[in-house]
Amino acid sequence: MIKINFTDAIKFAHLKNLARNKKNIVLGLGMTYPNEGLYEKFKNQVFDTPVSEMSITGMAVGLASQGFRPCIVHGRVEFAMLAFDQIFTHASRWDYMFGGNYKCPVTFRIAIGRQWGNGPQHTASYHSIFLQSPGINVFIPSRPSEAYEYLIYSSLCSEPSAFLEHRWLYKTFEYFDLKKTNSNKLLLATHYQSKINKKKKYLIITYADGLIEALKTYECLKDRIDISVLNISGFNFNRRNYYEIIKIIIKYDEIILFDTSPYEFGLLSGLVGFLGIVSNKVMKIKKFSPPFTPCPTSPYLTKNYYINYRKIIEYIQKKENFKIILKKSSFDELNLWPDFDFTLYKKKKIYLNG
Amino acid sequence: MNNQIFIFLKKILEIRLTEKLISDQYIKKKIFSFLHLCIGQEASAVGVCSALDNNDQVWGNHRSHGHYLAKGGNYKKMIFEIFGDLRGCCKGYGGSMHLIDRSVGFMGSGPILGSCAPISAGLAAAKKFLDKKGIVVCFLGDGSSEEGAFYETVNLAGVFKLPILFVIEDNIYSVESDSSSRKVEGYNHQNIFQDGLKLYYQRISGQDVLKVFQATKEAKKKIIKEGRPSILHLDVLRAYKHSGAQPESENTYYRKKHINKFCKDNDCIEIVKKNLYQLGEEIDFVENFINIEKKKIEEKFHKIIYQIKIRSV
Numbered sequence: 268m269i270k271i272n273f274t275d276a277i278k279f280a281h282l283k284n285l286a287r288n289k290k291n292i293v294l295g296l297g298m299t300y301p302n303e304g305l306y307e308k309f310k311n312q313v314f315d316t317p318v319s320e321m322s323i324t325g326m327a328v329g330l331a332s333q334g335f336r337p338c339i340v341h342g343r344v345e346f347a348m349l350a351f352d353q354i355f356t357h358a359s360r361w362d363y364m365f366g367g368n369y370k371c372p373v374t375f376r377i378a379i380g381r382q383w384g385n386g387p388q389h390t391a392s393y394h395s396i397f398l399q400s401p402g403i404n405v406f407i408p409s410r411p412s413e414a415y416e417y418l419i420y421s422s423l424c425s426e427p428s429a430f431l432e433h434r435w436l437y438k439t440f441e442y443f444d445l446k447k448t449n450s451n452k453l454l455l456a457t458h459y460q461s462k463i464n465k466k467k468k469y470l471i472i473t474y475a476d477g478l479i480e481a482l483k484t485y486e487c488l489k490d491r492i493d494i495s496v497l498n499i500s501g502f503n504f505n506r507r508n509y510y511e512i513i514k515i516i517i518k519y520d521e522i523i524l525f526d527t528s529p530y531e532f533g534l535l536s537g538l539v540g541f542l543g544i545v546s547n548k549v550m551k552i553k554k555f556s557p558p559f560t561p562c563p564t565s566p567y568l569t570k571n572y573y574i575n576y577r578k579i580i581e582y583i584q585k586k587e588n589f590k591i592i593l594k595k596s597s598f599d600e601l602n603l604w605p606d607f608d609f610t611l612y613k614k615k616k617i618y619l620n621g
Numbered sequence: 622m623n624n625q626i627f628i629f630l631k632k633i634l635e636i637r638l639t640e641k642l643i644s645d646q647y648i649k650k651k652i653f654s655f656l657h658l659c660i661g662q663e664a665s666a667v668g669v670c671s672a673l674d675n676n677d678q679v680w681g682n683h684r685s686h687g688h689y690l691a692k693g694g695n696y697k698k699m700i701f702e703i704f705g706d707l708r709g710c711c712k713g714y715g716g717s718m719h720l721i722d723r724s725v726g727f728m729g730s731g732p733i734l735g736s737c738a739p740i741s742a743g744l745a746a747a748k749k750f751l752d753k754k755g756i757v758v759c760f761l762g763d764g765s766s767e768e769g770a771f772y773e774t775v776n777l778a779g780v781f782k783l784p785i786l787f788v789i790e791d792n793i794y795s796v797e798s799d800s801s802s803r804k805v806e807g808y809n810h811q812n813i814f815q816d817g818l819k820l821y822y823q824r825i826s827g828q829d830v831l832k833v834f835q836a837t838k839e840a841k842k843k844i845i846k847e848g849r850p851s852i853l854h855l856d857v858l859r860a861y862k863h864s865g866a867q868p869e870s871e872n873t874y875y876r877k878k879h880i881n882k883f884c885k886d887n888d889c890i891e892i893v894k895k896n897l898y899q900l901g902e903e904i905d906f907v908e909n910f911i912n913i914e915k916k917k918i919e920e921k922f923h924k925i926i927y928q929i930k931i932r933s934v
Binding site: 314316333334356357 | 709710713714715719721723731733735736740741742744746769770773774776
């Protein structure tokens with residue numbers, strides 16, 4: 268096991284993909300920079316491109332239709348939006364609109380979400396746009412090991428994939444063995460289960476960078492109450508995995524939704540809507556999420572925008588009648604990239620089809 | 622030479638008559654696919670595709686019945702697709718705007734303006750990376766060529782030195798807006814594409830199939846020899862409305878400015894006939910050839926549509 272951070276996990280996955288097959292290629296602005304560490308080893312498979320999101324993405328789509336497995340890298344989702352025509356109108360329905368047997372296995376690696384000082388036009392998430400498009404796998408890794416597994420999985424599956432990487436996670440790390448990861452099956456979610464068995468069972472549902480605050484909450488409360496965390500991360504192209512997730516959720520009494528994007532009509536809101544349709548169980552649901560506005564730039568404003576784990580703990584304390592003294596969060600903790608260590612958190616991985 | 626021109630004429634007639642027969646069926650409410658007919662523009666499809674070989678690939682757009690047939694696409698499967706029959710080239714999932722026959726190098730088509738350019742660049746990049754023979758031809762209209770995606774792709778194709786030929790079929794109108802209302806006064810394609818973006822650029826009439834054929838041959842040679850992407854800008858005449866099945870003349874306000882261009886002499890079939898007469902062919906022989914071909918196409922078309930039961934579904 269070695270210590271691997273989120274960005275290195277992505278790099279190692281690229282290196283593995285590039286070495287495995289000459290038709291695996293990586294395209295994107297700055298991909299040949301020495302610090303990326305890819306071009307030096309794979310000069311014929313790694314390409315720098317013009318700042319032309321639409322055309323380079325379309326070129327990747329065309330290449331994928333001809334047996335290549337291109338990974339096109341977009342530095343921010345707001346830039347990738349200039350290529351939405353190619354992602355959604357072409358790649359996601361390629362095989363379908365041409366009557367089948369015409370695969371387009373392109374990977375869209377897109378940086379997304381929260382980052383300090385990036386403001387209204389560099390911090391959007393838009394997961395639900397990707398999730399609403401049939402035909403495209405959506406991977407939202409929360410841990411370095413997940414990033415590694417998903418990027419390799421995307422180069423093995425036969426559909427297009429959106430790999431939505433949260434910049435807030437770039438410095439997070441964990442110790443894991445690259446050889447022991449499983450990229451042959453689709454990871455749907457990870458379940459961090461409480462060891463305490465009490466009458467009332469809480470479940471925090473989150474995804475992406477929300478896992479950090481959810482695990483902090485879990486760490487503080489796991490010895491007092493029955494609390495678990497369900498982190499959702501993988502969606503196959505036909506979204507059938509929702510059923511697997513619902514089977515877990517209905518075992519709990521109260522659901523706490525934790526989102527780092529506005530909740531309204533987003534990923535978790537979609538999940539709750541689905542829950543209401545397939546289950547008759549009446550459940551208490553509480554949500555924590557930023558307000559339904561864009562994200563501001565100044566730290567004076569972002570501290571009231573993003574919710575941290577203290578709010579969830581305050582809520583549960585009140586309900587369960589106990590008090591934990593939490594140490595005050597530092598400015599860096601609230602505003603800068605967290606160097607969170609995921610290694611200690613034991614989880615159960617939930618894969619598609621078991 | 623004469624035999625070659627008769628082959629061109631045969632293909633043009635196949636496209637023209639098939640489009641007219643499709644148009645009749647559309648009016649009878651037998652077709653439930655959005656429709657963009659290429660009547661009037663057949664010479665450009667036939668001229669370009671006749672200059673290609675099996676190694677060359679084509680990507681089309683919303684108005685691609687002609688491109689598909691000119692590249693040798695399966696006739697029956699196209700008709701089935703347009704009628705929504707599940708035996709169509711996209712099994713009924715695509716319709717008229719999504720034609721495909723990869724066995725002859727017609728790699729697909731789609732209706733999103735400008736997006737055909739980057740996809741074609743991807744096909745060309747695949748050829749280049751795998752060191753495969755042939756070029757890729759991307760058909761787009763003058764409207765599509767105003768899209769940012771097209772300009773981006775022209776530059777991208779130059780950066781990657783892709784074996785690609787962009788064919789702009791310039792019928793002056795984008796839906797019903799003419800180019801003078803869409804382009805800055807003095808807009809100069811030659812300056813932009815040849816001097817600015819360093820492509821090999823030619824602009825000729827797209828109504829004369831022979832000239833189109835020769836210009837495509839020339840462009841292909843440049844692309845392969847010099848590794849230089851090219852643009853073939855063809856001035857064409859669209860005789861039917863942007864979409865649907867009505868001839869242009871039935872539109873009351875459209876094309877008054879350019880109506881003189883629609884005189885019979887500028888029709889691509891008339892131009893082919895004139896070429897044949899100049900090469901010594903008898904008028905009666907040519908007319909007879911046309912009548913025989915028309916009859917064959919009509920029979921072929923009706924034989925297929927009799928098998929389609931979509932209206933009764």
